[in-house]
């Protein structure tokens with residue numbers, strides 16, 4: 015059987031997107047790892063799957079799998095591509111799309127200018143919600159990483175994030191410290207490791223070593239987590255422009271209990287078919 019898919023990206027964070035509303039396929043971690051290989055497969059950071067909703071009040075279920083085959087709770091750049099995909103495929107005529115994910119409900123708005131704004135839900139901070147091993151909730155924690163002691167903030171956007179402030183992002187050893195944080199024993203389910211350089215009160219630069227995918231050109235939930243951490247620490251004021259290697263995202267957050275609003279592009283690259 016041939017399975018249709020669309021290759022897409024959000025600021026260079028790239029995806030294979032498949033519609034399992036009108037198609038059927040049995041996915042496995044092994045198959046996803048084969049597909050994600052950038053030499054022998056299609057190549058992507060994440061696989062995004064469109065399914066019918068479980069909850070009749072929602073329009074779709076949105077499932078996310080990392081390149082390593084693991085299913086995860088949320089993907090922000092993917093959410094914008096999801097919105098573009100379901101409109102392009104005529105799976106919906108709505109411009110406000112309500113979607114259920116393993117990390118909680120999100121709302122996608124396709125704007126007149128083609129940008130997409132996502133209500134990502136409220137961030138969570140308690141260690142149990144990250145999950146992260148700590149005695150009490152704090153704004154920052156000291157994490158032993160290799161020979162170093164790093165100050166990190168932790169934020170859940172449905173998926174887990176650590177945020178470390180650095181002075182010079184270009185020279186910071188993301189490739190060596192990222193994987194040590196990603197698989198640090200204090201993060202029970204692993205973590206996406208963000209590294210942020212403050213520019214001014216409304217701007218910051220960010221690199222993210224993603225759980226299950228490595229360093230990506232952009233990370234939407236990572237941008238949300240970094241903006242929220244910067245605001246909580248008093249370094250940033252909403253709205254915040256987060257500049258990632260692949261481009262910038264506009265983030266707004268009105269404070270604890272309020273949703274994080276992320277706005278950015280979604281790009282279609284090509285249509286494909288693969289035998290399953």
Ligand SMILES: N[C@H](CCC[C@H](N)C(=O)O)C(=O)O
Pocket residue numbers: 027059060078080086087088089090091092173174206224225226227230232233234235236
């Ligand atoms: N690697 C992430 C999932 C993808 C998130 C990222 N691509 C985004 O745009 O938010 C995790 O394991 O939680």
